Amino acid sequence: MSDLGALIRSRRAIRKFRDGAVPERDMREVLEAARWAPSPANLQPARFIWVRDPKIKEELQALAAESKAMSAYWDPSFGPGGSSALVNDLRTPEVIAVCSDPAKSLTNVNDENGFEWAAAMSIYAMWLRAHSLGYGGVFVQHWLPDHAKRILNIPRLWRFLGTFTFGHAAEQKEQTRLPFDEVVFVDRFPGVARAR
Numbered sequence: 001m002s003d004l005g006a007l008i009r010s011r012r013a014i015r016k017f018r019d020g021a022v023p024e025r026d027m028r029e030v031l032e033a034a035r036w037a038p039s040p041a042n043l044q045p046a047r048f049i050w051v052r053d054p055k056i057k058e059e060l061q062a063l064a065a066e067s068k069a070m071s072a073y074w075d076p077s078f079g080p081g082g083s084s085a086l087v088n089d090l091r092t093p094e095v096i097a098v099c100s101d102p103a104k105s106l107t108n109v110n111d112e113n114g115f116e117w118a119a120a121m122s123i124y125a126m127w128l129r130a131h132s133l134g135y136g137g138v139f140v141q142h143w144l145p146d147h148a149k150r151i152l153n154i155p156r157l158w159r160f161l162g163t164f165t166f167g168h169a170a171e172q173k174e175q176t177r178l179p180f181d182e183v184v185f186v187d188r189f190p191g192v193a194r195a196r
């Protein structure tokens, strides 16, 4: 798919995968997209762990279930029969864990979280690149982060963002978005402005 607009619109969150490895050259392409994402002052705080060992993937699979069960304590939609009960597949697809170094953030009068923004941009870049190569994928943020860090040997003070999983799609998804005029404003936020 060559048209970038069509690519952006047709990318979906794909959570069901067929067996079959992704060739190394495609893996590298997806990881290159992550590597070339922008970051504040080009500090490149994010790191990407390509989880290949089936034993580590099994540990993540168990943690994915535990993470959902923990959320279900507060929100039944994550529990059995709930609308968000699906435990993401960590066995079948390729798994790329994303972490980022808070020490590589600039002083910023807005917030000091540029390291997380940079990681997020890498994640979207990987998602689009995987889609452009014909794969389906999903970013999963729903993790007990300290447990994931222990499984993946991520340093304590680093932030674990989640996993981007992708592979051969076994489902097709439709999605909608809010209407253009509901999300895009001209000049100022709608409503009566307060005196400045």
Ligand SMILES: Cc1cc2nc3c(=O)[nH]c(=O)nc-3n(C[C@H](O)[C@H](O)[C@H](O)COP(=O)(O)O)c2cc1C
Residues within 6 Å of the ligand: 011, 012, 013, 014, 015, 088, 138, 139, 140, 141, 142, 143, 173, 175
């Ligand atoms: C920051 C972020 C966190 C997400 N976390 C999860 C997650 O934990 N599990 C999951 O299955 N999908 C997750 N998703 C996928 C969203 O549910 C999905 O992108 C959204 O429903 C829109 O669907 P679409 O991507 O097909 O357009 C996440 C997406 C984003 C951007």
